Amino acid sequence: MSETKDTKKSQLLLLKNSFNKDFKFTNKEISQNIHWLRQIVSVLIGIIVGAIPITGYPGFIAYILFTCGFVAIYYTKVLEVEEDDFKWELMQEGFMPSLTIFVISWILVYNFLHV
């Protein structure tokens, strides 16, 4: 019974507690959380990169550096994940959606401000 309850923790609750070190996450919840945090970070980076504006491949390099850096810092400092396999899984979690969301916000802001 407790298992079904655990899976029904709302995503908002999880996100609110994502920097709370005392909060216990299951592996699945960690992946979900990283997925959403990554989307948020990607949108922010897209807006910043579009507003400066950075054009060409430096934009993608900035995206990769910042999101991967963010995820890496998040799981080492906050979650203190030890297993290498799981780290790699987290690195890939939500990569394509966050890349595309970054590109869209970059294009939108760039077109809005600079074209």
Place this chain on the structure above:
Amino acid sequence: MATLDVLFILLVSIAASLASEGVSWLLVYRTDNYKRGKASIDRLQAQLDKLLEQESQTSSLSKKGSKDKKIEKIEEQLKIANKELSFSKMKSMFAVAVSMIALFSYLNRIFDGVIVCKLPFVPIGFLQGISHRTIAGEDYTDCSMTFIYAICSMFIRNNIQLILGTAPPKTKQNNPWALPEEKK
């Protein structure tokens, strides 16, 4: 103007994803068959996780053989259950695919030859075919509707499925490029 076009495409693809999830719900998610399959997958996954955890904790070699066999058996069952689940989704996937093609051809007609926006980068080789579709000229930072629509639908569909909790269960062997296989 360009921003409005992009926003329009964004909204259309959000609406399309929601509609396709709605159709899927109507045809698949509310059926008992699907619910049963989903429940059994969740149960098997939980069992498997528990076994794997136990195995990593106990390092005794003596019991390892029987445990491994058990794990293998559950993994096999899980694979079968997953296959059945994706098979039951086929009907709705077909309906969704047809309506998506219709929508796409409608958008194509509106945005035929229109430069929707300027890209802040020059896409690499094979992407130029998508981003420069139906656009004349050599300036590859001009972007057509197809590119925007493709990237929108990529993240929107994924995230909407996650929010609604209808995302397909992840398996390690799952290959994102193996979609056509399901249409057998």
